[in-house]
Amino acid sequence: MLVMRHISKVFRTDLIETHALRDFSLEVAEGDFVAVTGPSGSGKTTFLNVAGLLEGFDTGSYSLDGVDTSGLSDDARSRLRNEKIGFIFQSFNLIPDLDIFDNVDVPLRYRRMKTAERRERITSALDLVGLASRAHHLPSQLSGGQQQRVAIARAIAGDPKFLLADEPTGNLDSLMARQVMDLLEQINEMGTTIVLVTHDPELARRAQRNVQIIDGQVSDYRPYESHVRPVREAAPQAAGATT
Amino acid sequence: MMGYYLKLAARSLARNPGLTSLMVLAIALGIAVCVVTLTVHHGMSSNPIWWKNDRLYAVTVDAWDPERPANEKRPALPPPDLTWRDAEAITRSDTPQRAVRMFKGYGVLSAGDPASKARPEQVLARVTTADFFDMFEVPFRFGNGWKSAADTGPEPVIVLSEEMNEHFFGGADSVGKTIRWDDREYRVIGVLEHWHPAPKFYDVNNGAFDDPEEIYIPFGWTDKLELRSAGNTNCWKPEDIQSFADFLRSECVWLQVWVELPDAAARERMQSYLDNYVAGERRNGRFQRPNNNRLTKVDQWLADNDVVGNDSPMLVALAFAFFTVCLINTVGLLLAKFLGSAALTGVRRALGASRKQIFLQHLTEAGLLASLGAALGVVLAGAGLWGLRIMYASPREGLTGLMHVNAWSLVITVALAIGASLAAGLYPAWRVGRLAPAVYLKSQ
Ligand SMILES: Nc1ncnc2c1ncn2[C@@H]1O[C@H](COP(=O)(O)OP(=O)(O)O)[C@@H](O)[C@H]1O
Numbered sequence: 001m002l003v004m005r006h007i008s009k010v011f012r013t014d015l016i017e018t019h020a021l022r023d024f025s026l027e028v029a030e031g032d033f034v035a036v037t038g039p040s041g042s043g044k045t046t047f048l049n050v051a052g053l054l055e056g057f058d059t060g061s062y063s064l065d066g067v068d069t070s071g072l073s074d075d076a077r078s079r080l081r082n083e084k085i086g087f088i089f090q091s092f093n094l095i096p097d098l099d100i101f102d103n104v105d106v107p108l109r110y111r112r113m114k115t116a117e118r119r120e121r122i123t124s125a126l127d128l129v130g131l132a133s134r135a136h137h138l139p140s141q142l143s144g145g146q147q148q149r150v151a152i153a154r155a156i157a158g159d160p161k162f163l164l165a166d167e168p169t170g171n172l173d174s175l176m177a178r179q180v181m182d183l184l185e186q187i188n189e190m191g192t193t194i195v196l197v198t199h200d201p202e203l204a205r206r207a208q209r210n211v212q213i214i215d216g217q218v219s220d221y222r223p224y225e226s227h228v229r230p231v232r233e234a235a236p237q238a239a240g241a242t243t
Numbered sequence: 244m245m246g247y248y249l250k251l252a253a254r255s256l257a258r259n260p261g262l263t264s265l266m267v268l269a270i271a272l273g274i275a276v277c278v279v280t281l282t283v284h285h286g287m288s289s290n291p292i293w294w295k296n297d298r299l300y301a302v303t304v305d306a307w308d309p310e311r312p313a314n315e316k317r318p319a320l321p322p323p324d325l326t327w328r329d330a331e332a333i334t335r336s337d338t339p340q341r342a343v344r345m346f347k348g349y350g351v352l353s354a355g356d357p358a359s360k361a362r363p364e365q366v367l368a369r370v371t372t373a374d375f376f377d378m379f380e381v382p383f384r385f386g387n388g389w390k391s392a393a394d395t396g397p398e399p400v401i402v403l404s405e406e407m408n409e410h411f412f413g414g415a416d417s418v419g420k421t422i423r424w425d426d427r428e429y430r431v432i433g434v435l436e437h438w439h440p441a442p443k444f445y446d447v448n449n450g451a452f453d454d455p456e457e458i459y460i461p462f463g464w465t466d467k468l469e470l471r472s473a474g475n476t477n478c479w480k481p482e483d484i485q486s487f488a489d490f491l492r493s494e495c496v497w498l499q500v501w502v503e504l505p506d507a508a509a510r511e512r513m514q515s516y517l518d519n520y521v522a523g524e525r526r527n528g529r530f531q532r533p534n535n536n537r538l539t540k541v542d543q544w545l546a547d548n549d550v551v552g553n554d555s556p557m558l559v560a561l562a563f564a565f566f567t568v569c570l571i572n573t574v575g576l577l578l579a580k581f582l583g584s585a586a587l588t589g590v591r592r593a594l595g596a597s598r599k600q601i602f603l604q605h606l607t608e609a610g611l612l613a614s615l616g617a618a619l620g621v622v623l624a625g626a627g628l629w630g631l632r633i634m635y636a637s638p639r640e641g642l643t644g645l646m647h648v649n650a651w652s653l654v655i656t657v658a659l660a661i662g663a664s665l666a667a668g669l670y671p672a673w674r675v676g677r678l679a680p681a682v683y684l685k686s687q
């Protein structure tokens with residue numbers, strides 16, 4: 001469960017103050033697949049960065065999986081981020097001089113984990129995205145869609161509860177975009193909560209829940225209790241898959 | 244984790260070989276210049292007989308001009324050399340375990356065997372009493388020095404340097420052979436091993452970094468042959484010097500006196516012997532300056548005589564300044580490099596790296612760079628010293644004694660270099676650790 005209450009985030013430069021988030025409240029429940037849409041500059045990325053503990057905030061409260069994040073040290077925030085959160089970016093952000101295997105290895109390196117376990121997790125993550133055979137290729141030797149699938153493998157290798165994806169299909173053609181979306185759905189069905197920022201209405205429609213951010217706020221925010229349960233969860237076979 | 248950081252550092256350094264070589268070269272040059280300078284400085288200023296520093300003493304007394312000190316720049320010091328009669332009186336004490344009086348002479352050395360084709364050589368001679376060799380631990384290849392009986396005789400015996408033995412006897416054992424010095428024949432009784440104390444502590448007033456003398460002659464020949472010093476003879480008193488005997492009686496200083504005193508008690512006894520002697524001479528109208536009877540240890544002796552030249556600390560300071568410039572360059576390049584890959588750092592942060600882990604990762608890279616720089620620096624320093632050795636090598640080896648790299652100073656410099664380079668990496672590593680990751684991710 002990810003709970004943000006009355007968060008405000010202001011960027012101050014010499015010339016201007018930008019209120020990127022204002023009185024921003026949102027809950028994301030375990031197992032959700034939330035699509036976030038909104039105009040450019042409305043605060044979507046800022047929301048993801050705050051949610052992913054990459055960025056602090058000025059006022060309000062944020063608890064992640066039951067942990068109140070305010071006042072945590074950098075070490076604690078980093079550990080929490082490493083264990084609970086996987087990031088996927090629009091531009092893949094693979095590390096160019098590490099091969100695919102070593103890229104997926106990165107988040108695992110920041111935990112105390114035995115070599116054998118790391119190896120096993122990397123292999124199974126690469127298996128899931130269908131790129132196990134490319135483990136020793138460099139990122140530059142893969143297509144954009146493949147690179148994004150590696151990034152997904154890297155994001156889930158540590159088995160995080162939350163996957164935060166910032167326009168992951170923005171740099172991909174529609175076929176590859178659909179493949180990535182299929183993959184995200186598959187991961188969500190295995191229990192990972194996903195927050196997906198996207199411009200593509202077609203992809204947004206495939207999520208269980210849609211949230212629109214306008215001008216630093218969720219435009220149609222209602223407290224969690226009054227949510228209508230999403231369609232897919234109501235379907236008996238899908239409900240069976242999530243429990 | 245260290246292993247992982249090292250692997251990342253190696254990858255990162257390999258990714259940009261041009262920049263990496265530039266940084267390694269900057270560190271290496273800085274280190275090389277420092278090692279070369281320190282080695283030369285160390286050779287020039289170090290005490291070549293440090294292990295006897297507590298036993299060997301240069302003896303000086305002040306029989307100089309009542310009106311002015313012997314050394315205007317250092318008025319507290321007595322003259323570094325002694326008069327004939329003071330040298331004789333002082334070495335008459337039976338307190339020292341060993342004692343020498345001596346001076347630097349000269350003459351022409353020629354083959355004793357008329358059949359020899361070796362050219363005659365103009366040589367410098369150390370005219371000394373017998374204890375010289377044991378006292379200064381002079382190494383012998385063949386034979387040895389003379390007994391003190393040879394001084395009083397005096398006996399026509401001679402000790403040759405390694406180089407002279409090479410020149411006249413082709414390096415063979417020449418003990419028992421004859422050789423001519425000026426117009427007399429001497430019997431070779433010893434040949435030295437390679438021996439180049441630097442500085443030449445036992446006679447700093449006559450070329451502190453000169454090579455040792457080429458031959459050694461018993462002191463007793465001085466008055467027999469009326470030998471004069473090839474070094475400094477300094478006189479202050481207007482005296483009527485007609486004969487050699489007049490010269491020996493004069494207040495001119497030209498002899499070096501050293502004593503070996505095994506312990507503090509001996510030292511005290513020697514000091515009071517000196518004080519008594521000077522007090523007696525005072526009653527004869529000599530020694531009209533303040534009492535200044537000194538027993539000076541080798542290290543102090545070198546310092547008193549400015550053997551550590553003033554330009555040496557300056558040179559060392561310059562070398563370190565150069566090193567600092569090299570390091571600052573490296574800091575700049577490292578900073579540019581680390582900040583240049585800020586986006587990748589942002590990715591690592593997003594994947595769970597803490598600030599500390601990012602800092603350590605980059606510090607490791609700086610450390611690896613520093614180690615490479617240090618390794619190359621040592622190689623460059625070796626080449627530099629080798630070059631100096633070739634440049635300064637006179638036919639008789641010149642300054643080579645100075646150029647032996649002291650293992651200790653090498654270790655210290657390298658440790659210092661790695662430490663300094665790490666310090667140079669601290670700031671860039673810290674800066675990159677402080678980057679707000681989100682900014683760099685967003686700009687993608
Ligand atoms: N580091 C920053 N410094 C200053 N302004 C920023 C910074 N990051 C974002 N902003 C501003 O905050 C607002 C929200 O940005 P962002 O969250 O990136 O929007 P979105 O992802 O919805 O396009 C924008 O007006 C943007 O210019």
Ligand SMILES: [Mg+2]
Binds near residue numbers: 044
């Ligand atoms: Mg954005």
